[in-house]
Amino acid sequence: MGRGWAPAPPPAPRDGHDRARRWLAGRLAAADAAGRGSRPGGEGSAVPPAELLAEAVRRHLPVHTPEDAARQMTALADGLAGLGPLAEPARHAGVTDVLVDGTGTVWTDGDGGLRRTGRRLSADEARHLAVRLLAQGGRRLDEGQPFGDAQVTGARVHAVLPPIAAGGTQISVRLPAAEPPTLAELAERWPHGERWLAVLRHVLAVRANLLISGATGSGKTTLLTALLSEVPAGERIITVEDTRELCPRHGHVVSLQARGGNAEGAGAVTLADLVRQALRMRPDRLVVGECRGAEVADFLAAMNTGHRGAAGTLHANAARDVPARLQAMGALAGLGPGATALQAASAVDAVLHVERTTAGRAPVELAVLDRSEGPGPTGLRVVPAVTTGRDGLRVGPGLDVLESLAPAAGGGRHALGT
Structure with a gap:
């Protein structure tokens, strides 16, 4: 694990996040049907309003402090319209790239060079994440088009699926500078x-x-x-x-x-x-x-x-x-x-x-x-x-x-x- 990394907080139960996402999807679909806020770029491409995120967390996820609630809201937003499990390492100062290799191991590159983060995605998690990210950018990723790239939340995301990618799904995220240098x-x-x-x-x-x-x-x-x-x-x-x-x-x-x-x-x-x-x-x-x-x-x-x-x-x-x-x-x-x-x-x-x-x-x-x-x-x-x-x-x-x-x-x- 690279110097400066803090241990990740214990994740909320997966079924809780699944319930929260389904609840949010239903509320957003109802809003779209009523014409109160179409979301550009397709389903799940925009971060839901903060009040909906807060209500989803309150209804479906265990929270004990305001900090817990804020962390769960961020994780839920990342999972719906952001970089998902790659969002947290992407936020670290000096990181320019976040990479997932064929084993699901998550790496970062940047000021300190190439480093393991200590995180690992399952094969299903990596594939689902890759497909969702490219879909948010309006690109296909499936057996007929097993590679592609797109812009997601300002980052350039490239992904390759097996069997083109030997071993497992490969994801490469190039992060923009918070403030592009002059x-x-x-x-x-x-x-x-x-x-x-x-x-x-x-x-x-x-x-x-x-x-x-x-x-x-x-x-x-x-x-x-x-x-x-x-x-x-x-x-x-x-x-x-x-x-x-x-x-x-x-x-x-x-x-x-x-x-x-x-x-x-x-x-x-x-x-x-x-x-x-x-x-x-x-x-x-x-x-x-x-x-x-x-x-x-x-x-x-x-x-x-x-x-x-x-x-x-x-x-x-x-x-x-x-x-x-x-x-x-x-x-x-x-x-x-x-x-x-x-x-x-x-x-x-x-x-x-x-x-x-x-x-x-x-x-x-x-x-x-x-x-x-x-x-x-x-x-x-x-x-x-x-x-x-x-x-x-x-x-x-x-x-x-x-x-x-x-x-x-x-x-x-x-x-x-x-």
């Missing part, structure tokens, strides 16, 4: 943070089209959220995501989320569909939360038709691997290597690569894409602009390209902090 707050934790802050603010100011690359958990979405929060208030941001995670602190954000098909495969709305729709919605900044497939063709086309200041993320091991990733995604859209290279070289101004190390998450390289005249599988080359190395922050020839995008009011190496 760009300046992130920079305080980075090596050479002040200089990186100046560079990234320059990229924003000149409305450069930016791709943020990195591995899973490297901080791509956190950094993109912080960058978007610094977009001028008069600009309209439209985000396109498979599962919504981007929540910038900005006054004008339109969020679009993809949708899977039904049991017959009908009704699916893909990222490519949403990118095309977003272009008709007068975006000042078009943002694709994660480029992973054919939508990259529409995204690159948008950046080539005057939509400056676009941004997106993609998975890559290093900035130099981004051209190959773009080629692979372009092939899914029917683009050949040459066409992808032409589109990307004129559309993408900069690639920012971030890494997660034992010291934390931080940007390690900013580069520009250029057409390669020599042999190569993609026709693209990566030209370093700013790189964090063992000997400090290094400046590369790509910085001259970024400087050429400087606003008329200023620019140059001094403005970039290099």
Whole structure:
């Protein structure tokens, strides 16, 4: 058990919670039928009013003190519309992920690294929880669709059922920050943070089209959220995501989320569909939360038709691997290597690569894409602009390209902090 964990309070009898949930479901269904409060997102997707929770606890659960009553109300709300047995570990400071493995063991990840919580779910509990959570986010999870993800109470939940998941149901919950950090707050934790802050603010100011690359958990979405929060208030941001995670602190954000098909495969709305729709919605900044497939063709086309200041993320091991990733995604859209290279070289101004190390998450390289005249599988080359190395922050020839995008009011190496 990790340091700082307090023993969980003794649970109420399961039949008591079952009775309380059935009683609440009946009261909420009656309210819905009378038109006094439809609940968005389907049955059980909204937390019942506090007075109903209190009455359900009073009727069906043993309580001895006001603290008992409050704890049972919280547990009942978690079981109806929250993360259920994962809610309590998710509330601990510094926890970024809550995980359930095939044995039902509950883990956390965060400031202290990967840790067991001392909790274990039965096979039935894990499966029921996974199905309920995805249903709350409007997603299927069954034998016909044994994996998926959804947003639940602000968290991104991913689940996989057996036999796809060997051993048992797997649940992964990525938790949002209670207060998303600002760009300046992130920079305080980075090596050479002040200089990186100046560079990234320059990229924003000149409305450069930016791709943020990195591995899973490297901080791509956190950094993109912080960058978007610094977009001028008069600009309209439209985000396109498979599962919504981007929540910038900005006054004008339109969020679009993809949708899977039904049991017959009908009704699916893909990222490519949403990118095309977003272009008709007068975006000042078009943002694709994660480029992973054919939508990259529409995204690159948008950046080539005057939509400056676009941004997106993609998975890559290093900035130099981004051209190959773009080629692979372009092939899914029917683009050949040459066409992808032409589109990307004129559309993408900069690639920012971030890494997660034992010291934390931080940007390690900013580069520009250029057409390669020599042999190569993609026709693209990566030209370093700013790189964090063992000997400090290094400046590369790509910085001259970024400087050429400087606003008329200023620019140059001094403005970039290099």
